[in-house]
Amino acid sequence: MTKRRYSRVPAWLDFLQSASGLLLGLFIVGHILFEASILFGPDAMEKMTLFFEGYYLFGQRHPGIVSALAAFVFALFIPHAFLAIRKSPPPGAATALSEIICGASGMKTPASGWSR
Template sequence: MLTKYQIGGRWLGYPQSYQWSAMADRLQSASGVMLGLFLLLHLHFESSILFGKEAFYRVVQVLEGGLFTQSGHGIAIVTQMFSLFMLLVLMVHAATALRRFPVQLGQWRALRNHLHLINHQDSKLWFWQMLTGFLLFFLASMHLVTMITDPEIGPNLSAWRVYHANAWVLYALLLPAVVIHAMIGLYRVAVKWGITTKRSGLRKVAKVLIVYFLCLGGASLVTYLMMGSELSVPVQPYVPH
């Protein structure tokens, strides 16, 4: 005769474990998609610097609501509020993702053995996503906090920050970590929620996008460095012709 036992939630790791796990999965995926799409837009907006200071200046004014002001100039508080919102999304994403992070030595050994014994592409992608996610918890937070505390953006001001304030060090570490993490993350979300079953083809697309965004972001960073090296200190905000 079978006996039905009721297992308390605390033995499963979380109160109402199954409900929490399902909700956390949805929050992790939704916040990850938001961050990934934001990255795609952000890198393209930043790359307007490749077309010159005037192009970047116009893009910044539009993004900061310059179309709705009498002067046509953007409002810095827009950058602050949006950066704060993205920081909150980042915290939600990190909190829901950390539950899958191996924290014990035995878990790391099991993961290492799994990666060595089983040649599974998705497991390797998850490993790289986990490592880059750990780095982004610090690097992306630093970038967003900087945008909240010092929201002034412009061709000269941004170039000064990159070159004279040595922000290029942060961006050089942040760029590969965030691109790799985001592209792998979007791939895994598409597979997890049944958007596609063609894993091999989608992995190739993700790899192509990683190379593309690394080249795009790297070119923008080099352009900022070159512009920053030509600026005199104290730097003056860019004034369009």
């Protein structure tokens, strides 16, 4: 009896989707917390801006740092979206599923034209 070998590609794609989702989630949490610095006044917000532009590290502002971070987040979002789309059901599957779930109970569905 031969052992069947399964491809590891789906597992790696799931891992990459999870890792990119974690990074995007951490970005969102950080963004919300850093934007909340406005609650401490305009000076706190300005100091946050100076920090992210590298003023305290380089002695002058470098707004390109923020632009590079934005480009990185966008570049991370694109593959994350494609990795998530590969798991979406084929066209018509959601309608068939709603018919199975809702059809047995007599509920109205978009596929039935909301006519039941």
